Amino acid sequence: MKLLLHTCCAPCSVYCIDKLREEGIEPTLYWYNPNIHPYTEYKARRDCLKEYSKSIDVKAIFEEEYGLDNFCKEAVKDLNNRCVNYCYPVRLRKTFEYAKENGYDAVSTTLLYSIYQKHDFIKNYMEKLSKEYGIEFLYRDFREGFWKGHNKAKELGLYMQKYCGCIFSEESRYNNPNPPKPVLPEGFEDTRRWSLCVKRIENKNDYIDLLLEANPSKASINKYLSDSDVYGLQVEENIVSLAVILHIDNKTLELKNLVTKKEYRGKGYAKKLLKSLCGNYKQKYDKMLVGTSENNIPFYVKQGFDKYEKTIKNYFIDNYEEEIWDRDLKCVDMYYYSKDLKKAKVNI
Ligand code: SF4
Secondary structure (H helix, E strand, C coil): CCEEEECCCHHHHHHHHHHHHHCCCCEEEEECCCCCCCHHHHHHHHHHHHHHHHHCCCCEEECCCCCHHHHHHHHHHHHHHHHHHHHHHHHHHHHHHHHHHCCCCEEEEHHHCCCCCCHHHHHHHHHHHHHHHCCEECCCCHHHHHHHHHHHHHHHCCCCCCCCCCHHHHHHHHCCCCCCCCCCCCCCCCCHHHHEEEEECCCHHHHHHHHHCCCCCHHHHHHHCCCEEEEEEEECCEEEEEEEEEECCCCEEEEEEEEECHHHCCCCHHHHHHHHHHHHHCCCCCEEEEEECHHHHHHHHHCCCCEEEEEECCHHHHHCCCCCEECCEECCCEEEEEEEHHHCCCCC
């Protein structure tokens, strides 16, 4: 099958291309999106797709048209219905035209992936165009893979847009007390929860090797591990980060260990885990302490541990048999900071 896939951006294309390739279909991507404002945003999305399509060796055609004048003239005729009156039709019709002129057998669109788009309208409109142009419309409800695609796009470091495209959607995203909510079709599972979730770890000793990466003394870990709560951040089926929390008194906790597996570092997983735990513990506790070497103070301050508590002089010299180094700095003193949990947000 020679398939032309209208493509609105790189992140939305990730799952669609993977899914089609799994089915043995090699799509040609077709970029035609004169609905993205301002020009710097248009360019960022287009250039990201150029890079991504090259990196996965998929053919992509770029139909250049920023189209701001026409878009605004058409959209203001009926602002509330601009998506269905102009924005979807102009892009999808052009895709069918290109497909007809260039001998494609079938057409589809990555707009069928987004849980923020008007899926049923797009489907019906594509069916209508399919009859008009005599070209098959390959329908797939790509929304089933929305979170899978979203997570993969983030991990790949693709440019992730924050609003649909036009300047009106930008306003609705940033200047609207009731922004539009995503719509999932009936029976579809919201896989966000299991693709990224926090789990209490009961078999603590199974994770000792990972905990040793943050605190290289087994004797030191053993002093707190059995009395602490251990939580892991699970991505898909893997525990990627761990946090060990010790209860100091009725109102105070101490973060004793926070570590992420080497291959998952630099993706913000430890921050997510910590944020989620602080959000949960705030129901019962007022304060979380952390003791840290000098190098990590900026990281913890950024996570809200912004109140200096105390310094334990020569802690790393007196409590470890070997010298402890954190990157290029020899650890000597332990610095204690705390976070006011009542200010913590709840979500991951
Ligand atoms: S909100 Fe999105 S679909 Fe609707 S007109 Fe704006 S860019 Fe197009």
